[in-house]
Amino acid sequence: MAISVECFLLDPQQSGTLQNRIRQMVAQGILAGRLRPGERMPSSRKLAVHLAVSRITVSQAYAELVADDYLMAKGRSGYFISEGAPQPVPPAQALISHEDRVDWARVLGPRPEAGSPTRGKPRNWRDFRYPFVYGQADPSLFDxxxxxxxxxxxxxxxxxxxxxxxxxxxxxxxxxxxxxxxxxxxxxxxxxxxxxxxxxxxxxxxxxxxxxxxxxxxxxxxxxxxxxxxxxxxxxxxxxxxxxxxxxxxxxxxxxxxxxxxxxxxxxxxxxxxxxxxxxxxxxxxxxxxxxxxxxxxxxxxxxxxxxxxxxxxxxxxxxxxxxxxxxxxxxxxxxxxxxxxxxxxxxxxxxxxxxxxxxxxxxxxxxxxxxxxxxxxGHYDAMLKRLMRSFSQRREVMLEAVAHHGLTIAGATDAGGSSLWMRTPPGVSATELARRLHEDSVLIEPGPPFYNDHAQGDHYYRIAYSSITAERIPEGIARIARRLS
CATH class of the missing domain: 3.40.640.10 (Type I PLP-dependent aspartate aminotransferase-like (Major domain))
Structure with a gap:
């Protein structure tokens, strides 16, 4: 993949010779992860025209980068980011080019990020073998x-x-x-x-x-x-x-x-x-x-x-x-x-x-x-919805049977439809802690605190959905929840 020449810009406030500034610009791009091994650099002529410098200046900067194994030259094909170039610096260790002097805690008005309903919901939910997660699509049911x-x-x-x-x-x-x-x-x-x-x-x-x-x-x-x-x-x-x-x-x-x-x-x-x-x-x-x-x-x-x-x-x-x-x-x-x-x-x-x-x-x-x-x-939507309802009904029956078999407590409705069950933990058991421990068993549930005005009141409840898990996996998933509650 060729790197666009527009990706390069010299900082007018940066000190040093043009050659050193070009070298530093490329090295920083590699260390920041913007320029990746195997990508082709712009030709020395194109970069020189873009930066309004002489071509020899760019060629000399490229030569130094090759010597330091940031770049490699491939005959008439041009210059490429070297496979042996230094690895990008982790964000916590990256050099900061400016000092943030804004007190964002004071400047910001409402802070929606702090109470976002998506906080705590793992994006990798598909990696869980027993994802009782609400509101996600099951690819096997989609048309x-x-x-x-x-x-x-x-x-x-x-x-x-x-x-x-x-x-x-x-x-x-x-x-x-x-x-x-x-x-x-x-x-x-x-x-x-x-x-x-x-x-x-x-x-x-x-x-x-x-x-x-x-x-x-x-x-x-x-x-x-x-x-x-x-x-x-x-x-x-x-x-x-x-x-x-x-x-x-x-x-x-x-x-x-x-x-x-x-x-x-x-x-x-x-x-x-x-x-x-x-x-x-x-x-x-x-x-x-x-x-x-x-x-x-x-x-x-x-x-x-x-x-x-x-x-x-x-x-x-x-x-x-x-x-x-x-x-x-x-x-x-x-x-x-x-x-x-x-x-x-x-x-x-x-x-x-x-x-x-x-x-x-x-x-x-x-x-x-x-x-x-x-x-x-x-008519595709209505046809898919019928298949969805049949599958959800089957999964619901399997889940209700498994919940009853293991003696788990249902706190919500059981005959009104929907795609989940609202559950209550035994006395003294934190739903938040239960969810954390179930991660080790590849089981994903939703603890109740975010649903309540008083979060502490919700820590006795959790939600398990059957929209994103197959009927075959539901019994073992419920069994793992029961073992953690025992």
């Missing part, structure tokens, strides 16, 4: 061939403008049509295109809703335990946040405080317990919101993943006052890396959400929107 075909369609000449043009704040009309005419009616929701916004997954949708509905003088009610990512979003908004305990049937309407502006809830499958809010409670929740003149943000979490029963109507479908904002996503049912979701609400709200989204990212990539529209409209 690779048809997705590849839809990507090819989206790359075709017919869709060229939709893929390449800046659509400003507009979404793919084919994707909007599918969401409005197929996805939402399954939830009992009727919406016009101007009442739907495509987002980068549910996380982006929740962020847009929080930014528009809340400020430092307003109060948000959240579920406890609940989705960790939402808690971090609200911390950035700096609103007053009131956690409300969740029962066996999800959030109870009578538990709501008198003073609230926005309620965030997951009625389809509560995160993380899996509880489903009954129909009567949904009507009662809407009545309470009306009495308090509050807005509800409904995260329709895992509504597609049900086992042998039809999903209950969404809160949005029962809303007669326009006070429910509906959040949906294809990330869990299609694949999480797609990062496509949607926001549904009254046209004035969606208009403002569209304008806010445009200030940050304009719109989700046109290529992905059009490919997803093809995949959905051609």
């Amino acid at each position: 690779h061939a048809n997705w590849r075909g839809c990507m090819m369609l989206a790359l075709g000449h017919k869709d060229f403008a939709r893929m390449t043009d800046d659509q400003f704040d507009h979404d793919d009309p084919a994707l909007l049509e599918y969401i409005a005419r197929h996805t939402l009616p399954r939830r009992g929701i009727l919406a016009r295109p101007d009442e739907v916004l495509v987002t980068l997954g549910a996380q982006n949708a929740l962020w847009l809703a929080a930014q528009l509905l809340l400020n430092q003088r307003r109060t948000a009610v959240i579920e406890d335990p609940g989705y960790p990512g939402l808690r971090e979003i609200l911390a950035q908004v700096r609103c007053r946040t009131v956690p409300v305990s969740v029962g066996p049937q999800g959030l109870g309407p009578r538990a709501l405080p008198d003073d609230l502006d926005v309620l965030f809830c997951t009625p389809s499958h509560h995160c993380p317990t899996g509880a489903t809010m009954p129909l009567e409670a949904r009507h009662a929740l809407l009545a309470e919101a009306s009495t308090r003149n509050a807005v509800i943000v409904e995260d329709d979490y895992e509504f597609e993943i049900t086992h042998n029963r039809a999903p209950l109507p969404a809160l949005k479908s029962l809303d007669r006052e326009g006070r429910v904002i509906h959040v949906g996503s294809f990330s869990k049912s299609l694949f999480p890396g797609l990062r496509l979701g949607f926001l549904v609400g009254p046209a004035p709200f969606i208009r403002e959400a569209r304008a806010l989204r445009a200030t940050v990212l304009r719109h989700p990539p046109g290529l992905l929107q059009r490919a997803a529209a093809h995949f959905l409209s051609l």
Whole structure:
């Protein structure tokens, strides 16, 4: 591989002769790992023209680098980074060319990194033999061939403008049509295109809703335990946040405080317990919101993943006052890396959400929107979802049987669907410590503290998902958890 001449730039403030400065520039690039063994350097003529120096100066610098085994000359082929060149210096030992005098602890306002919901989730989860990890895709269940075909369609000449043009704040009309005419009616929701916004997954949708509905003088009610990512979003908004305990049937309407502006809830499958809010409670929740003149943000979490029963109507479908904002996503049912979701609400709200989204990212990539529209409209999504549900149902039965066999305690719902089980540790056992020790057994679970407002309260719970592990491996994985708990 040839190294572009644009990769080289002389520091005008660096002292020494031009020859030494060129030599040092190349050596530092190798030691920093930017220039790698076997890569071809620019010719002395090209580098001389680029740096505005004489060719003999570059040639002499190259000769010194060859003598020190940083470079090697290959006849008429040119100069290459030597295989025997010194290894890159580890970051902790690397020379720092400047002094950072900024006190970032003082300069930064909100610090989202500290509370990020992705902290503690290993990126190498596929290396674990028993990954009871939530929200990742199982390659054995994904329709690779048809997705590849839809990507090819989206790359075709017919869709060229939709893929390449800046659509400003507009979404793919084919994707909007599918969401409005197929996805939402399954939830009992009727919406016009101007009442739907495509987002980068549910996380982006929740962020847009929080930014528009809340400020430092307003109060948000959240579920406890609940989705960790939402808690971090609200911390950035700096609103007053009131956690409300969740029962066996999800959030109870009578538990709501008198003073609230926005309620965030997951009625389809509560995160993380899996509880489903009954129909009567949904009507009662809407009545309470009306009495308090509050807005509800409904995260329709895992509504597609049900086992042998039809999903209950969404809160949005029962809303007669326009006070429910509906959040949906294809990330869990299609694949999480797609990062496509949607926001549904009254046209004035969606208009403002569209304008806010445009200030940050304009719109989700046109290529992905059009490919997803093809995949959905051609029926591939529904067919894959059926296979997914069959596999999840089988895995769920295997997991429930293994859990019962080893006497583990389930703390959440067992008959509401979803793709995970919410578990409780025996008295005195830390879920965080349990997860750490299970790493040694190649078992991956999610400890409960991040889901709770009071992290200590969550250390008695953990989540095990069956979306990313085959049915054959579930029994042994559960057995390893049981041995660590014994």
